[in-house]
Amino acid sequence: MTIQDRLYQEIARKLIDALATGAFKVGDRLPAERELSAEYDVSRPTIREAMIALEVQGLVEVRVGSGAYVRRLPGKEDNPGFNVTAFELTEARLLFESEAAALAATQITDEELAELAQRVKDIALENQTEGGTEEADRQFHLAIAQATRNTAVYQAIEELWKLRRSSPESALLHAKARFANIKPVVDEHSAILEALRNRDPKAARSAMRTHLSSVLDSLLFATEEKAIEEARRAVAAKRDRYNRVSS
Amino acid sequence: MTIQDRLYQEIARKLIDALATGAFKVGDRLPAERELSAEYDVSRPTIREAMIALEVQGLVEVRVGSGAYVRRLPGKEDNPGFNVTAFELTEARLLFESEAAALAATQITDEELAELAQRVKDIALENQTEGGTEEADRQFHLAIAQATRNTAVYQAIEELWKLRRSSPESALLHAKARFANIKPVVDEHSAILEALRNRDPKAARSAMRTHLSSVLDSLLFATEEKAIEEARRAVAAKRDRYNRVSS
């Protein structure tokens, strides 16, 4: 009746304990498989199995030829999106939400149009207040995603907004960008609403592209302000390539 | 040149696919490690690694000396996305992946183009074999997402493929659709590759749209076969609206 506790599980527990105790920080490299093999006095395959258990749980990332690196610490619930920069997020929104807007234009109901109109007013209000949030903005865009009548589309776009929240640095950057770009935002949202009201897919797509391109530009400006030269250059390069795509 | 996609992950995906397509029921015993080793033409340690990946996810339970037993079917618990139909998924891919292809056209490297060429060959091979999987197809599309150099875009598209696998009914429908639409798939993928090779964003977007529209049509056909009238009508309506969007 001896339960043959699987060895790899025991090793995996020990490794997780080691992470939890703070022996390693995020980004640190774990010892090589051969070293761990000697340290815990088990074979390398067993170490590999334990490592896979950790990898499946998102705790570590294994890079071929380099080693195993800590991705997140145990106890912290998963943040699937990691090094997603504010620029990447907005670029993704530009691609996806523009298409969603086009699709929504063919499906949207009068009730949803009324809701969107209210959201536009909310956005104007938010912008007038000093420490305003971006909640109305978020709801505006999610409502459009909802109007596509496609669960997969909605979930994907919702996921992008979650990613935006998960990165503090990203949120900060967005806040600065919003500050530098207040008035146009209201007009741009109105333009999107107008296109949807006319059930015009192409116009809706175009208006959404214009809006998010504007946000992208704001991000560029904010990034320059932060004087992170490296990031600025990378972003600028990306901006150029985007212009080629959407032209 | 060979992407060191970890072999155990590939095997794990195939096993999960097998579970999703209904090859096994809850409580069933999976083939022995040695059998699976021969079946998938990999070593036993690799099978063990894949099995551990499934075990950590709670899909199977391994009993020493007896075998591995199905604990639950994939896609029930872990995915918040539930009622995502095969049509919705493909429609979302049509919207998103087309834009991703356009973006990738401006960024793709020669190495990535070579990899894509290999994937096209793999897809042809997969289609020739009887019980072929859709692994090559998946890798083709994910490679394009990767070529966008945008983590957010990649994650979103990867999420769509995960959703696809999480719904057994969806996987089944796709299998039927694939059967009814073999030859064009290879040509369509070739067309996408050619557009990317020319670094032509518009052509890439167009080729991807053509491809996924074709998949959408296959789904319609398969749905009709299943004689689910209600679903068919809903899908047909959506198809019409999509034609309006993309025109």
Next chain:
DNA sequence: ATGATGATATTGGTAAGGCCACTAAATGAC
């Protein structure tokens, strides 16, 4: 006939060793 017992086959568990591919840092050539 029936139930207990033990031999044997099957299955997963682990170890050891080997070779390959990839990575990155040290080294050398220019």
Next chain:
DNA sequence: GTCATTTAGTGGCCTTACCAATATCATCAT
């Protein structure tokens, strides 16, 4: 100084082998 090359070090995967737990079934005592 810059760039290409070399060289350890690393993980990826395979092969072989043996051990341990379990399942199966023939055998035997009742």
